[in-house]
Amino acid sequence: MNTICRFLGAVSSIFALGCSADDPVRDQHPERSTRAPVIYSVNYPLAYFATRIVGEDANVVFPAPPNIDPADWNPTPNEIAAFQTADLILLNGPGHTRWVERASLPSRKVLDASASFRDRLIELQDEINHMHGPEGTHVHARTAKTTWLDPLLAIEQARAITDALIRIRPQHSDAFLERFAALEADLHELDARFTKAAEAIGDAPVLFSHPVYQYFERRYRVNGESVHWEPDAKPTPKMWRELAAIRSKHPAQLMVWEAAPREETILRLNSLGVSIVVLSPCANSPEGKDWYSVMLEGAEGLNEAGDQLLAGE
Amino acid sequence: MKDVAFLAWRYLAYHRAKTATLVGSIALILFLPAGLNVLVDQSAEELTTRADKTPLLIGAKGSPLELVLSSLYFESRTPASIKFSDADRISDSRFAEAIPLYIRFRSRDYPIVGTSLEYFDFRGLEIASGRMMAILGECVIGAEAARDLEIGPGDFVTSSPEGVFDLGGVYPLRMSVAGVLAPSNSPDDRAIFADLKTTWIIEGFGHGHQDLASPEAASSVLSRKGNRITANAAVVQYNEITPENIDRFHFHGDLSSYPLSSVIAVPNSEKTRALLLGRYQDDDESQLVDPRLVMDELLETVLTVREYAIAAVAIAAFATLLTTTLVFLLSIRLRRRELDTMMKIGASRNTIASVLISEVAAVLLFAGILAGGLALAISRFGSAAIRALLLS
Numbered sequence: 001m002n003t004i005c006r007f008l009g010a011v012s013s014i015f016a017l018g019c020s021a022d023d024p025v026r027d028q029h030p031e032r033s034t035r036a037p038v039i040y041s042v043n044y045p046l047a048y049f050a051t052r053i054v055g056e057d058a059n060v061v062f063p064a065p066p067n068i069d070p071a072d073w074n075p076t077p078n079e080i081a082a083f084q085t086a087d088l089i090l091l092n093g094p095g096h097t098r099w100v101e102r103a104s105l106p107s108r109k110v111l112d113a114s115a116s117f118r119d120r121l122i123e124l125q126d127e128i129n130h131m132h133g134p135e136g137t138h139v140h141a142r143t144a145k146t147t148w149l150d151p152l153l154a155i156e157q158a159r160a161i162t163d164a165l166i167r168i169r170p171q172h173s174d175a176f177l178e179r180f181a182a183l184e185a186d187l188h189e190l191d192a193r194f195t196k197a198a199e200a201i202g203d204a205p206v207l208f209s210h211p212v213y214q215y216f217e218r219r220y221r222v223n224g225e226s227v228h229w230e231p232d233a234k235p236t237p238k239m240w241r242e243l244a245a246i247r248s249k250h251p252a253q254l255m256v257w258e259a260a261p262r263e264e265t266i267l268r269l270n271s272l273g274v275s276i277v278v279l280s281p282c283a284n285s286p287e288g289k290d291w292y293s294v295m296l297e298g299a300e301g302l303n304e305a306g307d308q309l310l311a312g313e
Numbered sequence: 314m315k316d317v318a319f320l321a322w323r324y325l326a327y328h329r330a331k332t333a334t335l336v337g338s339i340a341l342i343l344f345l346p347a348g349l350n351v352l353v354d355q356s357a358e359e360l361t362t363r364a365d366k367t368p369l370l371i372g373a374k375g376s377p378l379e380l381v382l383s384s385l386y387f388e389s390r391t392p393a394s395i396k397f398s399d400a401d402r403i404s405d406s407r408f409a410e411a412i413p414l415y416i417r418f419r420s421r422d423y424p425i426v427g428t429s430l431e432y433f434d435f436r437g438l439e440i441a442s443g444r445m446m447a448i449l450g451e452c453v454i455g456a457e458a459a460r461d462l463e464i465g466p467g468d469f470v471t472s473s474p475e476g477v478f479d480l481g482g483v484y485p486l487r488m489s490v491a492g493v494l495a496p497s498n499s500p501d502d503r504a505i506f507a508d509l510k511t512t513w514i515i516e517g518f519g520h521g522h523q524d525l526a527s528p529e530a531a532s533s534v535l536s537r538k539g540n541r542i543t544a545n546a547a548v549v550q551y552n553e554i555t556p557e558n559i560d561r562f563h564f565h566g567d568l569s570s571y572p573l574s575s576v577i578a579v580p581n582s583e584k585t586r587a588l589l590l591g592r593y594q595d596d597d598e599s600q601l602v603d604p605r606l607v608m609d610e611l612l613e614t615v616l617t618v619r620e621y622a623i624a625a626v627a628i629a630a631f632a633t634l635l636t637t638t639l640v641f642l643l644s645i646r647l648r649r650r651e652l653d654t655m656m657k658i659g660a661s662r663n664t665i666a667s668v669l670i671s672e673v674a675a676v677l678l679f680a681g682i683l684a685g686g687l688a689l690a691i692s693r694f695g696s697a698a699i700r701a702l703l704l705s
Contacts, residue, residue, distance in 0.1 A: 074560070077491065080447035084430060102449045102559055104508040106430040108410060 037087040037168055042097045043070040043283050045148040046090040046113055048291040049158040052183045053165060053176050061086070062285060070283050071145050074099050087168055090161065093121060096145040111164045113157040114147055121147070122214045144214035146281045148291075151191035153215060158183050186292055193299035194220055200306025205252040207243075207274070212281050213256065225250045231259040240268075247272075254305050275308065277301040317664060321671035331644075332676060335637060339680035342633045344687045345626045351692045353619045357612050363499065364604035366436075369409070369589065371399060372575040377602045378611060384414055384575040385604060386500045387424040391417045394572035395599050397509075401569060403578050406592075408585035412577040415512045420470045420488075423458045425505045427512030433494075435579065438501055442466055443492030449514065449562055450554025452488045452507040456496040466492055469553075470505055472515045486515045487553040513571050514554075514562065521551040521562035641673060 036057040041047035047062035054060065063079055064070040075083070080103045083089055089105055091097065093114030114121065121143040148154040162180040166173040198220035208217075211226035225246055229235055235243075246252075255269060255276050266276055279298035282291050289297075325332045363385050372380040373393035382389035394415075403411035412435055415427035430445065432438075433453075443466030446453050452470065459465060471487045488507060496502055513519050551558050564571075578601070580586035593601035645652070652665055660668075 076556075077447035077451065078444070081444045084445055084447070098560075101564075102510075102562060104430055104446050104448065104451070106434075107404075108431055 037165065038085065039088045039090060040083045040086040041090040042100065043092055044285045045154065045282065045291050046092060046157065046161070047285075049113075049154070049183065050088075050090060050161050050165075053158065053162050053179050055175060055179055064284060066284060066287075068284060071096050071098075073097075075103075080104070088161075088164055092145065092147060092157075093118070094143060096147075098142075111160060113160045114153070116156050116160060117147075117153055120153070122218065144212070146212045146283065147215055149213060149216035149279075149281060150219040151187040151194065151295075152219065155184050155187045158187070190292070190295050190299060191219075193296065193303065197299055197302035197306045198222060200303060200310055201254070202306075202309075204254065204309050205250045207246070207250070207252040207255040209255060209257040209261070212258065213279070216279070223250075224256075225252065229257075229261070229265075231257055231261040234262060235265060247274075254309060256302070275305060277305040317667045317671055320668045321675060324668070324672055325675055332679075335640065335676050336679045336683060338633060339637060339677065340683035340687070342626070342630045343680060343684035346623050346630075347684070347688045348691050349619060349622055349626065351688060353615065355692070357615070360612065361605060361608050364608040367577055367604045368580055368586065369578040370575050370602050370604055371395065371403065371578055371593070371599055372602070374596075374598060374600050377600065377607045380575055380600070380602060381604045381607045383416055384577070387416055387426065387504055388500075391574055394574055395576070396569065397571045397573055398569035399599060400573060400576045403576060403589070406589070407581075408589045409578040409580040412579065413509055413573045414575045414577065415509055415572060416574045417572075418472045418512060418515050420472050420505055421462070423455075423462070423470075423503055423505050425452070425472055425507055425512060425515070427507055427509040429509060432506070432577075435577065436497070436499070436501060438497055439495045440492045441495035443490070446491045446506070446508055446511075448554070449508065449511050449519075449559060450486065450488055451491040452505050452511070453492040453494055454490050454506070455494050455502040455504045457502040458505060459490075459493040464490055466490055485552060486511070509571075509573075510564070511554075513564065516572070518566070518571055519562060519564035521554065521558050641669075645669065 036054065036059045039047075039050045039054070039058070039060045041050060041060060041062045043064075044062055047060050051058045051060045061082075062070075063075065063082065064073040080099075084104070084106060086109060089110045091100055091110060091112050091114075093112055096114075124142050124144060148157065158180060162176050165176050169176075194216070201222065203223050206222050206224045208224050208226040209229045209231065211228065213222075213224065213226065216222065217224045227239070227243060227246065229239060253273055253275065255274050257276055257278050258280055260266075260278050261269075261276065269276055277298075278301055280286070280294050282294045286294050364381065367385055370380055370384055372384070373395050375393055379389045380392045383392050397413065400411040400413040403409050410431065412431045413427075413429055414432070416424055417427075418425040426432075433445070440453065441456065443453070454462075454464065454470065462470065464470065468490045469487050470490060471485050474485060488505075488511065494501065494506075510519060514521075551561065554562060578589060580589055590601055590603075593599065655665055655668075656662075
């Protein structure tokens with residue numbers, strides 16, 4: 001009886017409820033299709049790729065403040081609301097930006113630029129798993145984030161961005177494809193330079209100042225070990241001891257840094273027979289340069305370091 | 314003729330109570346079938362308009378009507394759930410845009426609708442004040458709900474437990490109101506909208522708790538083995554998501570297995586619509602329904618009821634006609650002396666008959682005008698009045 005009453009109540013309630021005057025159309029803002037697309041990106045490399053592909057009219061927004069790893073950035077709700085207004089939102093995959101998991105973003109505008117190589121993402125091993133209540137163990141696994149340090153993956157990301165742009169602005173597809181081709185050529189050139197440097201380095205052990213080079217190490221088969229040193233911080237005695245312990249098993253003569261370390265750090269490393277080279281992951285926008293020039297500088301540095309290693313042999 | 318009309322008018326004016334009663338009862342009996350028709354037609358139109366604007370609905374196998382009532386009007390019981398992967402299945406097919414819905418919880422009497430931002434574009438809902446929800450734990454609220462609860466951007470609403478004895482069930486979640494929607498004269502006005510993930514947190518699929526590696530959580534930790542920390546159930550869980558604790562919120566398991574009550578599918582074309590319908594024809598676990606067809610079936614029942622109601626009103630009208638005739642005949646008998654006096658002072662039989670007929674005609678005319686006015690009013694303001702009545 002109760003069910004019948006509830007049903008009749010529901011029917012009578014909805015019977016006179018009005019409706020909004022909306023239509024189930026896909027694009028309710030036709031004016032958007034004529035102007036340059038507004039693209040928001042969660043990191044600088046994707047913003048750079050998008051800018052290269054869209055060209056002069058690019059309206060690419062990368063709102064993270066400078067001097068911060070965008071992966072660690074926590075935008076405010078108002079900043080997320082700005083993301084919601086974009087025509088296209090570029091994400092770098094599940095491991096890159098955790099704030100995205102806690103944000104409301106319009107899924108039709110979101111592009112996971114790493115979707116095509118999700119099976120090739122590198123899972124990090126040092127995540128804490130925990131267990132409480134009756135739910136059993138759960139682990140919050142993450143994947144390595146600097147996918148663009150493998151230029152071939154960067155090409156796939158750029159291609160995904162191009163495809164998405166063509167979907168929202170099909171009338172500009174020829175221009176997008178043309179600019180993508182130029183970007184792809186540049187990325188192949190970068191890959192060639194990295195390959196040359198990696199060949200010079202060969203199997204020589206290499207140290208990385210930060211555990212952010214996973215994709216680079218995998219692509220170029222670098223025999224690397226990572227520590228967790230900050231360029232602008234003075235390493236503590238404990239860190240030097242840990243370095244010595246690592247070098248006892250992994251006698252690296254080359255250390256790759258995200259940015260140039262302090263002078264005294266360089267001198268002490270040199271005194272230990274370790275030379276340094278800077279390969280910035282360039283996750284955030286560099287001052288006065290762009291992503292590609294920073295990468296070329298890194299490749300150049302690695303090349304020189306590789307030549308020195310060869311000369312040392 | 315003028316004198317006949319004058320005499321009839323004076324009689325009706327003198328017996329105004331009797332005249333008003335007759336006019337009122339005849340007007341009502343004339344108005345009822347017309348009014349009922351207008352109301353049913355308007356309600357049916359409004360009902361089907363929302364169904365018309367919802368191309369397809371996907372839900373668990375079961376009552377299609379329950380699925381439609383729940384998904385479109387936030388009424389009826391929550392239908393059996395489907396999985397979030399069902400929404401992905403639609404999106405991945407590229408046949409349609411999928412708008413997921415999870416409508417299980419309430420805050421007082423107001424449904425909490427878990428959905429994606431696409432819903433607001435799809436229904437044409439605009440923010441009147443504040444902004445769109447942006448992070449977990451935020452919601453936007455319909456105009457009527459905001460007015461009734463006297464809340465706006467910056468205030469809070471708390472989800473209600475599902476039952477009095479639901480002690481081990483869902484945790485009430487205190488959600489901050491990010492914005493208030495402009496009125497849309499639809500069930501959306503009475504709803505509270507949150508991100509799907511927020512409704513999953515209400516259900517307990519996601520939660521936020523103390524950092525188990527922190528000293529404050531030491532009393533809740535049972536053991537630590539390498540990267541594995543085991544805590545007891547006393548670990549402090551948050552019932553409000555704030556900028557300070559939002560990093561502690563996380564989900565367990567595979568999001569694609571999380572529940573939805575339904576998915577609105579907006580096909581790209583008639584062809585993809587047909588393909589989609591075909592795909593679900595032999596599905597054992599879910600159903601794809603056309604809300605318009607479901608509502609049409611419901612309306613067929615309602616229209617049958619209307620026909621019975623009109624038949625009943627017709628019988629009542631016939632009875633009223635007989636009663637009115639009786640009233641007039643009795644009235645003539647009671648007015649015998651008055652009519653005799655009229656004859657004695659020179660009025661002919663025809664004149665007297667004309668006076669009586671004029672009285673009846675005037676009563677019928679007034680009743681007709683009143684019934685017409687009521688029908689006009691109901692056609693003009695009927696739906697708005699009913700909406701106001703039901704939404705208040």
